[in-house]
Amino acid sequence: MRSATLIQKEFPVPLNAPIVADLDEKSLLALIFPRLGADTALLGPGDDAAVIAAPDSRTVISIDTLVQDADFRLLWPSGYRTTGFDVGWKCVAQNVSDIRAMGAVPTSLVVSLTLPGSTEVKWVEDLADGLAAGISALASEQCSVVGGDLGRGSQIVVTAAVTGDLEGRAPVLRSGARPGNVLAHIGALGLAAGGLAVLESSFDMSDPGGAGDQELAGLVMAQCRPRLPRTGAGPDAAAAGATAMLDVSDGLVRDAGRIARASGVGIDLDAGYLRTRAASLAPAAVRLGADPLSWVLGGGEDHGLLAAFPPDAVLPEGFVRIGAVHDGEGVTFGGQAPPATGWDHFAG
Amino acid sequence: MRSATLIQKEFPVPLNAPIVADLDEKSLLALIFPRLGADTALLGPGDDAAVIAAPDSRTVISIDTLVQDADFRLLWPSGYRTTGFDVGWKCVAQNVSDIRAMGAVPTSLVVSLTLPGSTEVKWVEDLADGLAAGISALASEQCSVVGGDLGRGSQIVVTAAVTGDLEGRAPVLRSGARPGNVLAHIGALGLAAGGLAVLESSFDMSDPGGAGDQELAGLVMAQCRPRLPRTGAGPDAAAAGATAMLDVSDGLVRDAGRIARASGVGIDLDAGYLRTRAASLAPAAVRLGADPLSWVLGGGEDHGLLAAFPPDAVLPEGFVRIGAVHDGEGVTFGGQAPPATGWDHFAG
Known part of the structure; x- marks a missing residue:
């Protein structure tokens, strides 16, 4: 008998749909693993630990977490319901981007999943599908989920640790930018922030795949299922001699500031170019009463790549010059203080 | 002004003590990282990802999570308050044990930390100390925290992914046990289960370090800060020809069953020896109205190592014969059905 206290308002489960509390760990894993596709490890899931190849005798590693009600809501003010697929995809996107x-x-x-007992099993299956689709689209055929952990909690928490192969190259740090370098970027700017604004708005997004508002629905997808730059962008930047690089997860100004601080340099962002980028978001921003430039400069979660290159470097395909590195400190916007900065996802 | 709703009954924070909500991410990280000790990576914390050495061109990897109210309580019925140090130590223990x-x-x-805003900053500093102490005692000088993530949530959730080096050896799987093998074990059996029983009891454990009940306090420590077998036990077992191995995290019978199933064999546990082990726990168990044999056979979280060895193998120091592998299936106890099994930390 299902306890009424397990039913959350945000997560209406059809009366006879199985929920996580109905299953033991083994049964739930048996539903998840077949959806993840072939594993690519030397030793995949099922033992105490997995074994992966590290061809150049180094492994790159990072960890990132998505928490319900902090990083996503199951039900947004706009009526959009975050799917398991969204969370699985986004988990891959933000982790892979760091590599x-x-x-x-x-x-x-x-991948470690912490799940309330009231979570619909189908939502968890969708999450597995989102992980698989995200890996297929954003990582490579040589990448897969090689292990995991399941536990119970009062909120959905999805943590992934991701590994990478430098293929013999030196890692590109944040600290190598030098005065005279070109600052370049590849990927979306401001779309995920726009999507967040739509999700938090009173526009009806309860059926974003329907025949409704495609402009706003596109922004919602950029927030919930971010598309990353092409898979070769990071390695190509390294091969082209990038002196510093990071992924823009907390906003362009804030993340440019991290390169500036780590490298001991100043960065001036190209105001003309970034205003042009903002102009393309203006129609949607006007409808939301928002400033598109604040999305471009301060919006996080787009996971584009921001890199510094020597002045004579040929920028890899897709990278666009968006600023210059100079002797000094801090980040300016056309020589002035930036009109918007980024956000601290932890503060508050 | 601190919101009254942030104050949890389980977690009474002194009125002027800083809590997590008072700090931004950077400030909290600045408190945590100096406590973690020297990092041993090729590239440590501070960039998008870390880079670690993989000397034999392979990396072993696993992930495990501790969730407040599922894996530990901040305040137990016995009055014991779980410290940050406990959680940091246990996080290391359960992860390192898999490697x-x-x-x-x-x-x-x-390490990824999800923290309620009401968490006392000192508790988080203690957690960092527990991670450092756990690594120092249970891992090695070649191991350290090389990266992390901080986020906010309604419960404390601590996830770590851990990597390991096989030093050129083949990994010891669960699937290689053969009829005629000796089943051997090293480490605690039933202590953590006993500790859980004490924590859930009405014995007063509000001051376990005090002059009070050392017998029960010892069990509490085995649950909250498990001591693992000596650091060389796993590699020594591999070098001695172990055909199968796992760490006993969910109970001896349940975990022996995993070796039996993966290897396609039967396992008979040595009833005489295990009854002797249970007898040493009897004084405490009697006081709690519990069956010590159920702790030994069904208790999890001791993180000893259970391994199968060829009949002519010399068992490495500390390993004790506790059973035999035979043609068949399942787990028996002196030829009979085991009087207790393990637990599914996910079900319920």
């Missing part, structure tokens, strides 16, 4: 930002190629993920 | 069970040596951890 690419070192100039490396993703090789594996281990 | 050792492959016959590998731990090389790094990446």
Whole structure:
């Protein structure tokens, strides 16, 4: 008999749909693993630990977490319901992006799921599908989920650790930018922030795949299922001589500031170019009463790559010059204080 | 002004003590990282990802999570308050144990912390101290925290991914046990289960370090800060020819069953020896109205190592014969059905 206290308002489960509390760990794993596709490890899931290849005798590693009600809501004010697929995809995107930002190629993920008993089993299956689709689209055929952990909690928490292969290259740090370098970027700017604004708005997004508002639905997808730059972008930047690189997860100004601080340099962002980028978001921003430039400069979660290159470097395909590195400190916008900065996802 | 709703009954924070909500991510990280000790990575914390050495061109990897109210309580019925140190130590213990069970040596951890805003900053500092102490005692000088992630949530969730080095050896799987093998074990059996029983009891454990009940306090420590077998136990077992190995995290019968199933064999546990082990716990168990044999056979979280060896193998120091592998299936106890099994930490 299902306890009424397990039913959350945010997560209406059809009356006879199985929920996580109905299953033991083994049964739930048996539903998840077949959805993850072939594993690419030397030793995949099922033992105490997995074994992955590290061809150049180094492994790049990072960890990142998505928490319900902090990083996503199951039900947004706009009526959009975050799917398991969204969370699985986004988990891959934000993790893989950190590996690419070192100039490396993703090789594996281990994933820990903390789930309330009231979570619909189908939502968890969708999450597995989102992980698989995200890996297929954003990582490579050499990457897979090689292990995991399941536990119970009062909120959905999805943590992945991701590994990568530098393929013999030196990692590209944040600290190598030098005065005279070109600052370049590849990927979306401001779309995920726009999507967050739509999700938090009163526009009806309860059926984003329907025939409704495609402009706003596109922004919602950029927030919930971010598309990363092409898979070769990070390694290509490393090969082209990038002196510093990171993925823009907390906003362009804030993340440029991290390169400036780590490298002991100043960075001036190209105001003309970034205003043009903002102009393309203006129609949607006007409808939301928002400033598109604040999305471009301060919005996080787009996971584009921001890199510094020597002045004579040929920028890899897709990278666009968006600023210059100079002797000094801090980040300016056309020589002035930036009109918007980024966000601290932890503060508050 | 601190919101009254942030104050949890389980977690009474002194009125002027700083809590997590008072700090931004950077400030909290600045408190945590100096406590973690020297990092041993090729590239440690501070960039998008870390880079660790993989000397034999392979990396062992696993992930494990501790969730408040599922894996530990901040305040137990006995009055014991789980410290940050406990959680940090246990996080290391359960992760490192998975690496050792492959016959590998731990090389790094990446740690993700999800924290309620009401968490006292000192508790988080204690957690960092527990991570450092756990690594120092249970891993090696070649292991450290090389990266992490901080986020906010309604419960404390601590996830670590851990890596290991096989030092050129083949990993010891669960699937290689053969009829005629000796089943051997090293480590505690039933202590952590006894500790859980004490924590859930009405014995007063509010001051376990005091002059009070040392017998019960010892069990509490085995639950909250498990001591693992000596650091060389896993690699030594691999070198001695172990055909199968795992760490006993969910109970001896349940975990022996995993070797039996993966290897396609039957396992008979030595009833005489295990009754002797249970007898040493009887004084405490009697006081709690519990059956010590159920602790020994069904209790999890001791993180000893259970391994099968060829009949002519010399058991490495500390390993004790506790059973035999035979043609068949399942787990028996002196030829009979076991009087207790393990637990599914996910079900319920």
